[in-house]
Amino acid sequence: MDYLLSLINRVVGNEALARLLFSAAIGLSVVFAVATLVLLVMGLQDPVQRRLLLIKRGHGAVTREAPSNLQLMLEQVGQRFVAQEQDQVSATRTLLIHAGYRSPAAVQMYWALRLLSPLLMLGLVVLVLPLIPKLSLLLGIFLLVLAAGIGWLAPAIYVSARRQARTTRLLVAFPDALDLMVVCVESGLALPQAIERVSEEMAVSQPDLALELALVNSEIRAGIPSTEALKRLADRTGLEDIRGLVSLLAQSIRFGTSVGTTLRIYAEEFRDRRTQLAEEKAAKVGTKLIFPLIFCLWPSFFLVAIGPAIIGVFKVFGKL
Template sequence: MDFLLGLFSRVTGNEEMGRLLFIGAIGLSTVLAVVAVILLMLGLQDPVQRRLELIKRGHLGNTASQEAPSNLQLLLERVGQRFASAESAKASVTQTLLMHAGYRSSSAVQMYWAVRLLLPLVLVGIALLLLPIIPKVSLNQGLLLVAVAAGIGWLVPALYVDKRKQMLQGRLRAAFPDALDLMVVCVESGLALPTTIERVAEEMSVSQVELAEELALVNAQIRAGIPSTEALKQLAVRTGLEDVQGLVSLLAQSIRFGTSVADTLRIYADEFRDRRTQAAEEMGAKVGTKLIFPLIFCLWPSFFLVAIGPAIIGVLRAFR
């Protein structure tokens, strides 16, 4: 308390004014905290309000397939709705990013922006509580610490979602060649495209869960009446992979013009293997260039130290 009071006094240049501002800040913080707790208790703990929220979200019954959201999730959704509406989020960049990262619920955008807005405030509050504990902290250093805490709180959710997107797409990209080979075998054996997708999803449900779920969703959409081309286009949109987009385009053209799906898959599989080979050769060609910096900064200094060091020591002893 004395530290914060000293900060207010140094900012205002007057001890009485700093004390008044300090008391006012404490009072305002107390009032806001009490109001937040009251709203939380009245809005989220009220069974009627919770029931209305569940009805709006479609959770009309306690079924095993529909898990009711928690009070914290409802609170985050309400905060996020102030900054991102569902209508404007359908085709937004954030919605696409969250979809590629695996967050595909209707409230994913609201939850994302709520976390990005509330986490900086929480970290700023923790930084303000830690300032009196840190010894010999000036006003500029305290402001810098608060700004760093706010920046970390703002960037961490975005970095986490981007990292999750890269990991998910990496697993899908690694599983795609096996799925493509299985599709070629199934189609050449006489199975139709929906049956092929279903069989591949069943075979890959153990080793590659993510791709199996995507293919099972495509099969469910086809069974529900959605055309095969539209279901495959939605698969390309959900995954965001160029390999899947190329396969979807070829299959859509094959279905549209009535050509053989087996020939299309076989040709695309051959081209895909060629692209994988070229990508591996490109990565191998870059190894020599990437090794320059470790050699310059790690290996060569020690080499010169061992090779030229004794000669330099002999020269220094001779001229001493």
């Protein structure tokens, strides 16, 4: 407290005014915090508001897995920052779906965490600042801004990294699933039964893709056409390879051609594309190695090769 008071005193230049501003800031912070908590708790304790939140979240009469008060509180905080989009899915929801978060309240939780993380980081930095010796006011402000920026960007970076990792796992597992699907279809199974069998076989080795395929099978059982269910699969995963498969299967079903033949042709084309992609990455290795060689290897080489000669020259000129 004394450290914060001294910082305000440096800016204001008047000790009495600094104490007054410090007391006012502490009082307003406490009032706002208490009022916020009271409003949130009262809203959660109100049976009507709680029921409306559960209905909006997707819970009906069965509430055995109802969310906790903390989760509902975060959803209420994040709800204030979510844009209301009725005709199209927001970019944030698409990002979260690709990362594996399909909950109806995922967007609210995401924005609530992005809002509360900077406040938490600011609180931690304020507690750590008095422990830093000879800290100037400019450096303190810089650390506070840096902490707020890290708190704001950390959830987005985590979700993006999770999305990238999940997309990579799906992309690696897709060729095996495609081969299994070809075998199942050519053995006499229909497309929905083939998808169900592939999801069961890959439940242990590739749980992400198995879960997506099981969801496709559930949608087909609910009455959604196969092509529409596969389109939703492509939207959930964000993989262009699945979009190409959906297009081919839609044409095959429309024109009455063999689904097994279509899957086999696409599997061969997919293997060829993966081989070409691997060759392209291998061809780029030489170019990418130029920068490590220039900035890391060559300075060390010149230091070892020319360093002794330069030292000898300096010794000779030093004797003169």
